[in-house]
Amino acid sequence: MIKKTFKIPDMSCTNCAMKIESLEDDLDGVKEINASYHKLEMAIEYDESKLTDDEIVAAVKRKGYTAIPA
């Protein structure tokens, strides 16, 4: 398991954070996601053998946001 932080500059409300956290249910290999509208970032703990950074960025994009590795 590895923990990484991504900047998400285009969150506009706390609901955005909730939407991004819903990736917990969608992505295989994710243990936990904590997204913060206050900090405009998300911390994700995941199994790197099952998931790559690019896949995470793409998944966030599908939710309508831009993830930038911090």
Place this chain on the structure above:
Amino acid sequence: MSQKQNKPSVDPVIIVMIGVVFLAVSIAMIVFQSNANSVNIAADSGLLSQLTVAFITGLTTGGLSCLAVQGGLLASSLAYQIEQDYAGQVGRKKTKQTAVRTNSALPISLFLVSKLVAYTLLGALLGWVGSYLTFSPMTRAMLLLAIGIFMVGNALRMFNVHPIFRYFSIEPPKFITRYIRKTAKGTDTATPLFLGLLTVFIPCGVTQAMMATALGTGSALIGAALMFAFTLGTSPVFFIVAYLTTELGAKLEKFFMRFVAVVVLVLGIYTVDSGLNLMGSPFSLQNMTRTWFAPQAEVAAPAVPAKDGEIVLNVQNNGYSPGILRAPAGKDLTLNLVTNNTYSCARDFVIPDLNFYQLLPDTGTVQVSIPAQEAGSTLFFTCSMGMYTGQIVFENQ
């Protein structure tokens, strides 16, 4: 990928709410035909007529009065929904479907249902517990100030003025968001529900009058029924005004966020101003503008009491007359508060500096003793929600 493009053309929630509106209007018309003059909750009237009058009061004066006071919370709850929909639109961008509309009916309905439940419970509590829950004017003033600052902060957040304003948006704890996500599948149902519950803490004057009546019933069941009938009566006005506003806004597409921010900002400033009025502050916008732009007739009026040692203030449905009372300094006075079929929150009368607070009868005269004041000093008075204001200026004769 974007499989949920086709929304039903008519939201079922709208149909239900239109039904409620028609029902409310028809009941109002029937009752008003037979009882045009007196909207008065008399102690002797039967339970059914008490509930009917409570409903009509909500439908007429209560709806607009409460909307003025609690509209900010409703706007805030809509703002969250709109932000979410707007964010969704941006997310799904470039798919050339510009007709994604905000689903404003759902949050408005959730807000109103939550408000209805909250006030019904409050009515039960008031009927049962008694007067313990009555807030003092100063407590309410502080509450209004806090809510107003929260709203202004949120509006500035929406304008993206500074990152610091993001902290005006409350991030719910993780376990709650997870619970909401599991149950509501990403729809923000919690915000309007929560804000609807919060309206209990900022009742408008008419609502307070109704709360006082619920208090007097001495029964949890009747108190709950009374508040239910009243709050149900206020719902159509809330729904129509809020729904039309948001639907109009939805057509403005990307400008709508700014529009909502402006509305929240204006309501926030108004709420702060109401709080300042209720504290008796001379620096509220209402008090300052009245002092600066008082009609010449009022400025020129001499400090002559109606009778020696007495001054008269007419408490009307649209406020206080005259707005500026002139009184002689240096001697004790009696202020006669005259009501005549007054049902607005103006009759919930407060003089903050004297710590005076009383719900006036809808018709009658109440006397207030005013101790001698220094020449040049001003006593501000207001309704209990800081909506209607006025002042007594003390002068040497």
